[in-house]
Amino acid sequence: MGVKGLQSFMERCCPDTCVTVDLREMARQHVAQTPANTSSPTLVVDGMACLCHWYRCQDWICGGQWREYMDLLKSWVEAFISAGIRLVFFFDGVVEEQKRKEWAKRRRRVNGEISKVFRHLKGHGEQPGRALFVLPSGTASFTRFALRSLGQEVFCSVREADYEIARYALQHNCMGILGQDSDFIIYDSAPYLSVAKLRIDTLTTVLYDRQRLCQTIGLAIHQLPLLACLLGNDVVSEEKMMNIRNNAMATYRMNKPSPHSGANQGQVVLAVSHLVSSVWDREEEEAGLLSLNLSAPLTELLQRGMSSYILPGQEALQWGDFSTASSAAVFEKHVSAEILKACREKHVAAEGFMVYSIVCEGVIECSNTLEDEEDTELLPQAFVLKACRQRIYGLVLLHGHDGSNVNLPAMKEWFVYPGNPLQEPDMVHPVPISLTGDQPSLDLLWFGTGPEVSALRLNSFLSIFDCQQLSDLHGEVEDSLLAALCLITYIALQVNTLSQEDVDAYLSQAVCVRLKSTQELQHIKLPVLCSRAVQLGSLYIRGLGHLLGANCACGCPLPSAALMPWNSFDGRLFHSKYLLAHGGAEKTVLLESDSSCLNLFLRLREKLTETCRNRGRVLQSRPKPPEQSHKTTPGPRYRERHSGGPSESDENWRQRGENTGGWREREEMRGRRSGYGNREWQRGGHRGGMRGGQHFHPHPESYPNFQDGGHRNTSHRSYQSRGGSYSSRGRYQLAPRWSQPHGPGT
Structure with a gap:
């Protein structure tokens, strides 16, 4: 992020530009210098840069310890409030197209790190060290709502967040910008303060002084943008200006035979600074780019x-007008002016989710998720949740239409999943929800009143997840439980390999987490970690994000708090329930011998089973012990339950795994039966079953009904009827027929 090598240059080659400051004293001085200002000194916080510093919970791999995370956020905010410092938070709300390549490059790099995480997990049965730390899925999305719930002022950007942060800090005379991006050195705005160097106990950090930097390298502040672009940033890639830098280095070394004491990057910064100075016309005060x-x-x-880098009110010299101010909404003709206005307001205030991106941008992004690219059984979350996204698009864009018009707009989806090189977006068409009568308009759902509108909001929400049968539970169970049941039911309908044990783990977690304190959740002991449970935990959190988007689109039939993970999910608790369920624990053990929890669990389980059965989906028991390659010794329950184990050689067992494989082989077989032919699941023709003994299968005699790697689910539809297809780009196109109505995109 930011300007390549500039911050390290300041730290290593000119340390006097990096000044340790006391934020309390800095706030006092700021007030003294602006006596007319009656408000508290304000610090603008780059929320995206702070996420990895905020999330310091011990567990991150299981899906997030959200309640503990909330407590950490609260303590962090209170430290500034006690010092009399007001905080204003900004989060990225869009990815500008000029930075899309850089965004994709970073996402691919993180995918490589996630692969290392799963290799360690499957090899050791434990979470890797901090060197492989990856934020829990959904952290950026839910942190905005977390800070709002703590009474903080939060903004979501409609263009590059760095720009909006610098603009806000300049316009409101803020005491500083807290972040971790060297672009804030280039903007002529408030002082740039490092969150990485922040000590929250003493409220001290490092200020990167742009004035001292300019004195050191012999430039004026208004010349810094050219320096930043020649060094390389998110707009002008480092590779594009390589020849310019090489020539500058050659000239610099010829004129300065004694090398600079700093490292090579330090010489690069100095050489490019000399170049900027030489091409800058002193009289015309502009850059001679020719x-x-x-x-x-x-x-x-x-x-x-x-x-x-030029902020409002600052002279842009003669560089041309390249304003990226927000233009007309992409799909504004599909919504009213009132909806468009409300959409923008909710987005900027970090109150909405997903709808602004649909209407105003026509683009939806989703960053990396903890998913194992070598897993042969579980669909990536991008495809599990695709059907509900299509219905959200339909609800927003198709009111008054039946979805049969071929000219209806398609959404651009930039979703990170295994095998996607992120060279171009997936084009996904909206699909109407299944309600009696016409599609409801957003105006009615958002601004309508009366009990009939309230019922319509709820039914629209449940229809997005194909769970209309759950409407009778509204008001009878807690909203967070209704939301959890809706999501788990949807996942069960979409993922054919989801077992009864998986569902029991999901449901028991949702029931039990309400009664747990933060301390109890922190002290849950896990004898071993399972890669499949890790993926299911991340899938659930991504699903909560889709629940939130659907809720916003439907006029909020459920309070947003019911959809927040700190009120409904803990990764460590879920993982413990998963191990118990797949280890054959009795339901009383799973529900911690609490009769009221057990009764509630059984009621929700019965409702889910009934809903699935009505759609032709019958859940099967398929217990899965931890991976065979774990070095960690399984606990007594696992030793007792799975003492048989494979007796064949590794090679024979691998062949056995290939015969029973994962979802890719099963779907391929269904495709051949229904005339679709072979399906490759990933670019480059990657197929395969369980590779190299990565997954442990119980000995067939251990479970009389556990043949060929699992129960045969005869209720699964043939793949032809599910409308599945596989494009030449290698994308998954998998969704059950019952969850993906006919029409565009099917």
């Missing part, structure tokens, strides 16, 4: 990159 001998496209790119 002297750089760049092609027209590169010159325009350079001008665009420089202009991205």
